[in-house]
Amino acid sequence: MANPEAPGVDDVIAEPGIEPGASAETMLVTTDSFEEYEQEMSNSIDDRQMKESTTSTISELQEDIREAPPTPTAVSPTEPKPEPPDDLELEDNTQQLSLNSLEIDPLRNTTWLAQRKHIFILSQAGKPIYSRHSSEDKLVTLMGVMQALVSFVQAGNDMIRSVHAGDTNFVFVVKGPLILVTVSKTLESVPQLVLQLTYVYNQIVSVLTQSQLTRVYEQRRNFDLRRLLTGSERLIDHLLNFMDKEPAFFLGAIKCLPLLPSMRDAISQTIVQTCGKIKNLVFAILLANNQLVTLVRMKKYFIHPADLHLIQNLVASSESFKTVESWTPICLPKFDSNGFMHGHVSYLAEDCQACLLLLTVDKDVFYSLSDAKQKIVEKLRRTNCLEAINESMNKASITTAEIGLPEMRHVLYKCKSTAQFWSPGFQPPYTTDEEIERLLGLYQCLHHRLHAPNRPLKLIFQQLDKETMLAWVTSGFELYLTFEPLVTKPDAINSVSKLLKWIKKEEERLFILNSPTF
């Protein structure tokens, strides 16, 4: 099991201190994995709300760069329509309790009850907003119970964090005017579930902005938020599935599309040269297969991996971006939770499905961005960059077997200084969705034990039924490895050493080691 002493383990890197993928330059805000959780836990309710509403990066930017008056991010002035009183809905619900189907009453539906992870969102007034596995308006009574639990504990000047019953965890996050609850039968720890709920909350902020969210509830405590969220439920659905499959979220890191450094530089330089003169352009982000190709930023400004994850989620869940140029308002909660940025979103070309996002604080520059995008694509085509992107997109990820590490099945490597991670392709037995999710669950367990607030570990070697796991954290990187079940400790450490040498050799291709600016 856990083995905090690691004799000789520091010898495995040839040059200690220079970990693979490290760079003094980064475009990402580097974070501790449990930053969100610690923030949730350490602050009282009042502190946190103060913190969330004070800074405004967007208005700062607008003041900085432009002469024109700042754009009011106006909200629809329409008055909310009166809602039927809750009592009515309650009555309806109790009448239907006798019927046994998901549509009528999820609480009597065995498949619904057996779901591994439920997510519920409700307002502080107890109004249902979202449920992951069923229609939320059938859950009025259930959400009433959740609201009652939260407000009962609140009345004692305290906050409910989690309830544990057998293998089920009930985790509560109260943020702004919303209550987010998960009921989980997975192995994920409470901090990890809090992190996921925070992502869901940030997804809502990304659609509405914090200020609009606060305002609608100030105007009307009983507001039905579903009206403003119509069409965005799929973003939340997709985000939740995404988090079940992607280690990027719990690692707090970004995966890059492997590319020759010369190609990546050519792409970045093309963007810098074409867009350099466009005022108020804050970020240019190029994503392919949901991996980062390049990110060009305005000097002084950085992007938080959590914001980039929301952008990845938006791109991956919006079919409509593929065929047309879009002009999309996006709020990046970590960058500025109170204002929208405007994003010119388009795919490079029909024969190159990489998505380019040009994010600006100026709502009037669509046509200049549209022209710039055309020019970028033309230049990239001439310099064979489109081809290079396609080639990398279509190539299956290298596996550890191909690297020459037969006893190693899979690995997650996170470089802390750049908030980037790398992982190889999955190979048997991790070929089905269930197996992949099971493996990610194992990684999450290791991750939790490395970062457990009360007793953090540095090294874990764990022999399980179907595999042997090793996790190792240093000041420069985090490493999570899966081996054949019968691997010996020396063999495992030996192949870790080989792996790190390989990553070091390939680092320029696997990671973005510079941080281009406009």
Added chain:
Amino acid sequence: MKTIEGKVVILGAQGVGKTMVICRYITKMFNRRISPTIGAAFYTCNINLERGKVKLQIWDTAGQERFRSMAPMYYRNANVALLVFDLTKHSSFNEIKSWVMELKRNVDKTMVLVLVGNKSDLVSQRTVDAEEASQYATSIGASYHETSAVCDDGGVESVFVAAAAGLYDLSEENHEHLNSLRINDSIRSILNSDDQPASPSSEDCLADRSIAHGIHEKPHMCC
């Protein structure tokens, strides 16, 4: 031959099929898997009329309530508004009326209005009858068309031809007061891709030189 260039904005409630109609027109196909528009999407197309060529820059806006406040960004500089409603949802027809009011209040230049009743294939679920819609269209000086993005019988085409023809008429009537409507006496501008459209902001300053037609002829409802 004269070539004109104009901006079109598509407005209407969520889920009435605004994106479907424009996609049908541009790609001649029906795509069921489309996700809701976020913000707005931008298309361009060229239409050849007997009288000349028209280049349309089309803004397809999102219908969700949360995007309502962003609509002025798109209709302020538009020469044509396509007002789309769902023939099977009377509420979406009523919503058109509030769009028209909003346009009257906020746009003081000429605008061609085209009223579009979509989903005409769902005959049995229909709740807005043709007479009611076309009467309303007449009352606001709009032309009325029924379309089906699923099984198109030419209705979609007629919407865009009407938009183009309306633009053409506009350019004939008001020669010296051109706002964002651009007229070229050769086809050069269409072929020349460097001829860039001005950004909305630069056109704002031209707004007070604009002309009145259509909407402006009617008394302002309020404000």
